[in-house]
Each structure stands twice: as C-alpha cells, then as structure tokens.
Amino acid sequence: MTEQIMQEQAMAKAQVLIEALPYIQRFNRKIIVVKYGGSAMVDENLKKQVIEDCTLLKLVGFKPIIVHGGGKEISKWVGKVGMEPEFVNGLRKTDAATMEVAEMVLNKVNKSLVKLVQELGVNAIGISGKDGGLLKVTKKYSDGQDIGFVGEINEVNPQILYDLLEKDFLPIVCPIGMDSNYETYNINADDAACAIARAVNAEKLAFLTDIAGVYKDFDDPNSLISELTASEARELIESGYIGGGMLPKLSNCIDAIDNGVSRVHILDGRIAHCLLLEIFTNKGIGTAILGDKEDRFYHE
Numbered sequence: 001m002t003e004q005i006m007q008e009q010a011m012a013k014a015q016v017l018i019e020a021l022p023y024i025q026r027f028n029r030k031i032i033v034v035k036y037g038g039s040a041m042v043d044e045n046l047k048k049q050v051i052e053d054c055t056l057l058k059l060v061g062f063k064p065i066i067v068h069g070g071g072k073e074i075s076k077w078v079g080k081v082g083m084e085p086e087f088v089n090g091l092r093k094t095d096a097a098t099m100e101v102a103e104m105v106l107n108k109v110n111k112s113l114v115k116l117v118q119e120l121g122v123n124a125i126g127i128s129g130k131d132g133g134l135l136k137v138t139k140k141y142s143d144g145q146d147i148g149f150v151g152e153i154n155e156v157n158p159q160i161l162y163d164l165l166e167k168d169f170l171p172i173v174c175p176i177g178m179d180s181n182y183e184t185y186n187i188n189a190d191d192a193a194c195a196i197a198r199a200v201n202a203e204k205l206a207f208l209t210d211i212a213g214v215y216k217d218f219d220d221p222n223s224l225i226s227e228l229t230a231s232e233a234r235e236l237i238e239s240g241y242i243g244g245g246m247l248p249k250l251s252n253c254i255d256a257i258d259n260g261v262s263r264v265h266i267l268d269g270r271i272a273h274c275l276l277l278e279i280f281t282n283k284g285i286g287t288a289i290l291g292d293k294e295d296r297f298y299h300e
C-alpha cells in the first residue's frame with residue numbers, strides 16, 4: 001500500500017469521527033431506548049455488533065436502555081415442548097403453560113445480552129418489568145378476543161431505570177410484567193419499549209428488526225418508505241397493508257411520537273452496525289416516523 005493510500009484511509013476514518021461530533025453533542029446524556037427484536041437476534045455475529053453499538057453509545061456519554069424481544073426463540077421452545085405457537089394480530093396467545101415457557105426463554109435471552117455487554121467491559125443489569133414495579137399491566141384483549149396472559153401496560157414506574165442509569169449501568173429489560181394481583185403477564189416487546197421510552201422521556205426510540213423498514217406494499221420490494229408522518233402511518237395501518245409483527249411496531253411508533261419521543265426509527269437489524277450508522281451519520285436507513293408538523297427529509 002502506498003503512503004498516499006494509507007494517508008487517504010486515515011483521513012476517511014478521521015472524517016467519520018468528525019461527522020459524528022454534532023450527534024455526540026446532541027445526544028450527550030440523553031436517553032435512547034433500543035428495542036432489539038428477536039427476529040434480528042438469530043445471527044450471533046450480528047447480535048454481538050448490536051451490543052457493541054449499544055455499549056459504544058454508553059461509552060460516548062449517551063444513556064441507552066435496551067428493551068428486547070425474543071418472539072422467535074419463544075416459538076422455538078413452545079414447539080419443543082409440543083405446543084403450537086399461535087398469534088392474534090401480532091400478539092402471542094399466551095395460556096399458562098406458554099407463559100411459563102415465555103418467561104424462561106426471555107430471561108435466558110436477557111442474560112445472554114447482559115453477558116455480551118459485560119464482555120465489553122461495561123456493567124449491564126438485566127431486569128424484567130416485574131423488577132421494581134417497572135411495568136404494571138391489566139389483561140389485554142385483541143378485538144374483544146381473549147388471548148390469555150397478555151398484558152396491556154397501564155403504569156410504568158421508571159425509578160429503577162433512573163437508579164441504574166445514575167449508577168452507570170446499562171439496563172436491559174425483558175417484556176414481562178405483573179397485574180395488581182402480582183400475576184405474571186407476557187407483554188409485546190414493542191409495547192414495552194414504547195411505554196418505557198414515553199415514561200423516561202427518551203430522546204430517541206429505535207426498533208431493530210429483520211426487515212429494511214416499512215413497506216407500503218409488502219409484496220413490492222420497491223415500496224420501502226424512508227419517512228412517514230404519524231398520520232400517514234395511521235392511514236397505512238387502516239388501509240390493511242401492515243401485517244404481522246409490524247402492526248404493533250408501527251402503532252407503537254405513532255404512540256411514541258404522539259407522546260413526546262422526539263425521534264422514532266424502524267431499522268434493519270440485519271445491517272451490521274445499523275444503530276451507529278443511523279445515529280452518527282447523515283445516512284438515512286430504515287423508516288423514520290415523524291411528527292405531523294416536522295420537516296420531511298429529516299434524513300438529509
């Protein structure tokens with residue numbers, strides 16, 4: 001390699017860091033909630049990279065909180081014990097036996113993420129919504145249908161998160177909560193992430209999933225939407241183009257934007273370091289959900 005090429009490469013690296021400066025300033029000491037979906041956890045290498053990104057955010061002075069899912073892993077274990085996973089409008093029908101499996105699997109996923117952060121030399125604490133009364137729920141119905149122990153969050157007590165952040169821990173939350181009788185409930189992880197982002201007044205909420213973003217028409221790969229206002233997102237849901245797990249995700253994006261979270265993104269967790277690219281560069285990736293009065297082309 002010639003000296004000139006080496007110099008150019010070094011300059012390019014320095015340029016990347018310089019480009020990150022305004023973003024480091026903007027998010028310094030601000031809370032960023034990262035919803036890490038189970039669909040984007042299937043590759044161990046990518047999982048490591050997501051955790052590296054979150055740890056880096058912590059080390060440059062942001063306050064990341066990871067809220068994780070694990071839907072695919074739960075379904076795998078539900079199948080292993082001889083039951084059939086069942087979903088209604090993107091939510092798992094959760095009878096008592098499924099609840100037991102879901103809690104075991106989510107706790108396992110939670111500690112696997114804690115381990116990866118600890119390996120990078122940062123202190124993480126894994127909790128569920130049961131800890132410190134973080135997520136209080138009532139039983140949720142889907143279009144009037146009984147779907148078992150599925151919780152609707154009706155109260156968030158973020159004190160435990162503030163305490164952990166103040167002591168410089170990286171909190172990692174799994175979506176399990178309790179009702180007023182201390183009964184255990186399964187919560188959709190997108191619901192949990194949104195409720196937590198609202199409660200802590202997060203500066204940013206990023207959903208990491210296994211798709212490039214929101215498609216206007218799921219069957220048309222050219223219909224990826226890079227920016228969407230909350231009203232447009234509502235129309236899209238009503239038009240019936242949004243299905244499966246994207247339904248609770250997009251509804252939660254709207255809810256977060258309507259309730260004061262400044263920046264909401266759906267990102268492709270299959271892209272290496274998608275979080276860093278979204279936060280520290282001018283490159284727009286995935287779908288950004290904007291307030292109705294916000295300027296479009298936020299990405300540019």
Ligand SMILES: Nc1ncnc2c1ncn2[C@@H]1O[C@H](COP(=O)(O)OP(=O)(O)O)[C@@H](O)[C@H]1O
Nearest residue numbers: 037038039209211214215241242243244245246
């Ligand atoms: N219009 C749409 N645009 C994008 N994804 C969609 C759409 N409709 C349905 N989906 C589905 O939603 C999935 C994402 O939700 P989900 O599997 O629950 O992810 P996660 O585990 O990250 O929460 C996508 O993989 C895709 O199959």
Ligand SMILES: CC(=O)N[C@@H](CCC(=O)OP(=O)(O)O)C(=O)O
Nearest residue numbers: 038069070071091092187188189
């Ligand atoms: C009620 C409900 O559906 N709970 C989810 C909780 C995990 C989750 O949401 O995981 P993802 O983010 O990976 O989809 C479930 O049992 O699958």
